[in-house]
Structures are given as C-alpha cells and as structure tokens.
Amino acid sequence: MNTPSPQAPSPWRLSVAPMLDWTDRHCRVFHRLLTRRTRLYTEMVTTGALIHGDRRRHLDFDAVEHPLALQLGGSEPQDLATSARLALEWGYDEVNLNCGCPSERVQRGAFGACLMAEPQTVAAGVRAMVDAVGGEIPITVKHRIGIDRGESYDFVADFVGTVANAGCEVFIVHARNAWLQGLSPKENRDIPPLRYEFVYRLKRDFPALTIVLNGGVKTDDEIAAHLQQVDGVMVGRQAYHEPWQLAGWDQRFFNEPGPALAGRLAVEEAWIAHLERLHRAGTPWPTAMRHALGLWNGVRGARAWRQFWSDHRIKAEAPQRLLERWRERIPTAAREALAAAT
Template identity: 65%
Template sequence: MSLPNPPSPRRLSVAPMMDWTDRHCRYFHRLISRRTWLYTEMVTTGALLFGDVARHLAFTAEEAPVALQLGGSEPDDLARAAKLGEQWGYDEINLNCGCPSERVQRGAFGACLMNEPALVADCVRAMRDAVSVPVTVKHRIGVDAMEDYAFVRDFVGTIAEAGCEVFIVHARNAILKGLSPKENREIPPLKYEYAYRLKRDFPALEIIINGGIKTLDEAQLHLEHVDGVMLGREAYHNPFVLADVDARFYGGEAAKTREEVEAALIDYCAAELARGTFLGAVTRHALGLYRGVAGARGWRRVLSDNKRLAKGELSIFDEARSYLREPSEIID
C-alpha cells in the first residue's frame, strides 16, 4: 500500500527514554545509523526555565537529527522551553502525553494530559507560535479503562486542529493508578490497529507507531500502514538492530560492522575522557553492541566494571574484545 505523504524522516526512530537516551547514547546510536531519527530524554519545562539549560540541552552536531522531548502543561512555559530547544539546534520539539509516572502526574503532565485535549491543543498552539521546527506529540491510545478508539481519535483530531502534524502513538493504554511506569510498558495490551486506524482516518497526518517492536522486519510490516516506527527498549538493549536502517529505510549506506562501530566509539571515548567524562558514562549505553555474538557476555562484563572504568584507560576495550570468539562458536 502506498502512503499519500512523502516518506517521513522519522521512518525509523529511537524513543525518548529517561536516563537512557542522553547525549552519549545518541552519539553511539548515530555511529550505527546516520539516518535514524533520535529523541532526547524528557526534559521538564521547570528544568529548562529554572535549571541549568546547557546541562539539559547541550549536544554535538554529529548527533543530528535530534528531537527534544518536553514535559509540561503550561502553554507559556512550553513555548519558552520550545524556543530554547530551537535555539540550541533541535530538529523537532515533542510534547510528552504518554508518561504515566506518579511524579509526572503530580506535575499534571504526561499521560494524564490525554484527558485534557483542549489544554494540549493550547500547548501545541503556543509552541508552534514560538518555533519554526515541527512540534509533535507522543501519546498513548487511552487512559485507564478508556478502551474506545473514539477517545484517541478525538484526542488526535483536537490536537491536529491546533496545527500538530506528527503523532507518535505508543499503542497501549496508560494506567494512571496501580501500575508502575515499567508495568505500564508491559501490561496494557498493544493495539497496533488503533494506530493504523488513525492513519486511515487522518491520512494527511504523520503517524508513527511505537510499542513492543523488535526487528526491522516487523518495522517494515508496520510501514505498510503508518509513516514511521519508533523503537525503544530493543534499540537500547540491542543497538545493532539499527545497523541496517539506513540502507533499508532511507536508501542510504550499507551497514557498518560491529567492529567499525566499536572503533568509532573508542575515538569518541578518547575525546570524552579528555573532557573529564567518566568512561562508564559512555560505555554503559554500548553494552549491548555484541548482543548475540559469542563472547558478548565477557565483553559486557569488562566494560561495566566501574573500578576499571574509573581508571580511564582505553586499553579496557582490548581486554573486553579478547572475550569475543569467532561467530561459529557457541552463542552466549
């Protein structure tokens, strides 16, 4: 089935993940795929308007394209935060309407915003007035016991009227009471059909599907129904899943090898060490690079040894590599 829109630059993206998709993680993902669209961790408007802006927003040009995800529910604050994001060079500003954590609910943003579509529309309008990069929304398909497709359809319809053209649909409900954020990513059932229906009902909008997707073959099947696929946990734990993305979805370069990625990672580690960064702050995001390769466990163990990492010696990679065996040997 051919889609009416031109191909989205978000055909394949890596999800915003708190504590995970920091700038080191994004740089590492970028070494594997030039074209995958990357997201920051969620940054709250409070952190930007009253905190250390550079700490939250600084990133390197090599990471681009990168979208900044914001958490908040005050249109003026979001507009100011979005403006900062644009000034710092982000390619998209995304509003979080999908996070179910208690802390986020106390701040009255995240998934509970799905119950207030008019407010989200105001937020989107204010952000769009403040910036010229795309303003997008990431959301769930329902909240608590609300199972009707009409709920998410009306939510998307209202926000689209405010000018939002891109919706990232984590295709399960958010349960605001009784489930932890982790359980909220596992227990509510996935309903991909809701995302497909959104695309059918709003063909002019860009609909990105998210939740439980693990392979590029699966992604390809989803792309018959929607404009883009967002990978979260799989991209983090098994980052080499991104290796074929450029060639397969963007007509770009063939995949690098794991060894080429590792060599580039070591260069990056050298640069970060020179800036005083703790080596483990970088390597912790790369521990899955050799997932599925014989000896991967040894590689991972060496590169997560904080005592050794604290010495800041790049020779740690040589030792880690000594655990990797030929592919013909038994897989860990």
C-alpha cells in the same frame, strides 16, 4: 517524458523512543555510529528544568546527533512556548510534547498521559509552541491510545483531531492505554494490551497527518509490516538492548548505506575513541559505556566483553589502553570470530 522520482521517506519513518535515564547525549552519539537516518529523541526534560535549571546540561548535544528532537514535559502554554524557543535556538530539529508518560510523579506535575483527558489544554500548549517557533521546526505529540480501562477509539480520535486543529501535524502513538492508577511505568509498558488497529485507523481517518506507531515492536519484519499501514515506527527498549539491529536500518528502510558497514569492530573503535575524549576532558566514561554493552550481543565472547567493560576496577583507566588490553587477552580464534561478525 520524465519519470516521477519516488516519494522521499517521511523524516519520521524510523525513530528511537525517548527513554528516561537511557537516551542521553552519549547514548545518542553511540546510536549515530549505527544509523544516520533514524530520528533520535532526548530524554524527557520538564519545562521547569529548562526555564529555571542548567540549560546547557539539559540542551547541549553533539552535531552528529541530528536529526534530533527535544521531548518536553509540561502543560503551561507560556512555559512550553519559552522551552520551544530555547529548542529552536539550540538547533533542535523538532519539539515533542510528552502526553504518554503514566508515572505518578509526572501526574503530580500535571503533564504526561493525564493530559489526554484535557485535549484543549494540550491544544493550547501546542498552539503556543507553534507560534513560538514560527514554523521553523515541527511541534509533535507523543501519546497513548487512551487512559485507564477505557477502550474507545473515539477517545483517541477526538484527542488527535483537537490537537491537530492547533497546528500539530505529527502524532507518535504508543498503541497501549496508560493506566494512571495501580501500575508502575514498567508495567504500563507491558500489561495494557497493544491495539495496533487503533493506530492504523488514525492514519486512515487523518490521512493528511503523519502517524507514527510505537509500542512492542521488536523485529525489522515487524517494522516493515507496520510501515504498510502508518508513516513511521518508533522503537524503544529493543533498540537500546539490541543496538546492532540499528546498523541495518539505513539500508533497509531508507535505501542508503549506513555508517556501520565496516562492522562491529569499527563501531567499537569509534565508540572507544569517543570515550577516550571524555576521559581526557575529565568526564567519567563508564556512565557512557553502559549504553554500548549490547553491541556484541549474539556473538561468541559477548558476555566476557560486557564483563570486562563493566568492571568497576578499571573505571579510572584510559579507554584506549583498555581496548588494547582487551584485544591482547582474547584468543586469536575469538578475535577472528569477532572481526567476522556482522
């Protein structure tokens, strides 16, 4: 008798959140040096920017970034459908609709978290995108558990139920309310209380849907605990500021060897090679380097490394030569400590 094979992990088991000004294509290439299986997301791109702006600038990506999702900001069904078709044509693995951003600028555009008050509008947009891509890639929604001071589970459950009926099968739930007045976007990530139990309950009440939890997750043990309750976990600023944490995710959460087994020095060399290619193509490399400044966090010499690569006086020099200079200047003992760091 054949033994049933274990169920494959959800494609959304682990992901890095879309973060404006942070998760650009260079950040995503860096993250791919650390993890192959973690799902990556673009910064939010508005439908207007895609339809009327520079599409290549907004949509181009490196093949190593897969699996990769495009996050859209918008609410007009026809514009969302057009943008979803572009995502499909460009080769994205998913289109995600932002229904969680609380910023005033986004609210003025009538999208983001304020859309949670209009589930039928979201449903119409999702239906238009599902039809536009013909089922070839999933249409997903990222949202909060509520807006302003309301604390009703029924509110988010009704939202999920309505949007699911339009064809969305994956919901990424930031386990906080979005306060649309009186808080900055940064404060909205910290002040509204986390209510993980709402997200857990969504999974119990909608077992056929893929429910991904987002918000306040920092440690691998926390990720593992949440995965006992939901299908996936999305990590935001923790993943950006402590990137080496990603290096262990493939092994722990997907039972596969990750790309960073050779250690941080090997990742550093691969990253500098990427910067060297940018430099030779005439693209300023410091804007990309900023995403990797946390690589050596927690290791002796990390502060000096960050200071070296952040020095504006070296921004016109070739990254490969700079790496050689950096390694020449650090003491042998420190170099050995870095080589031994995992």
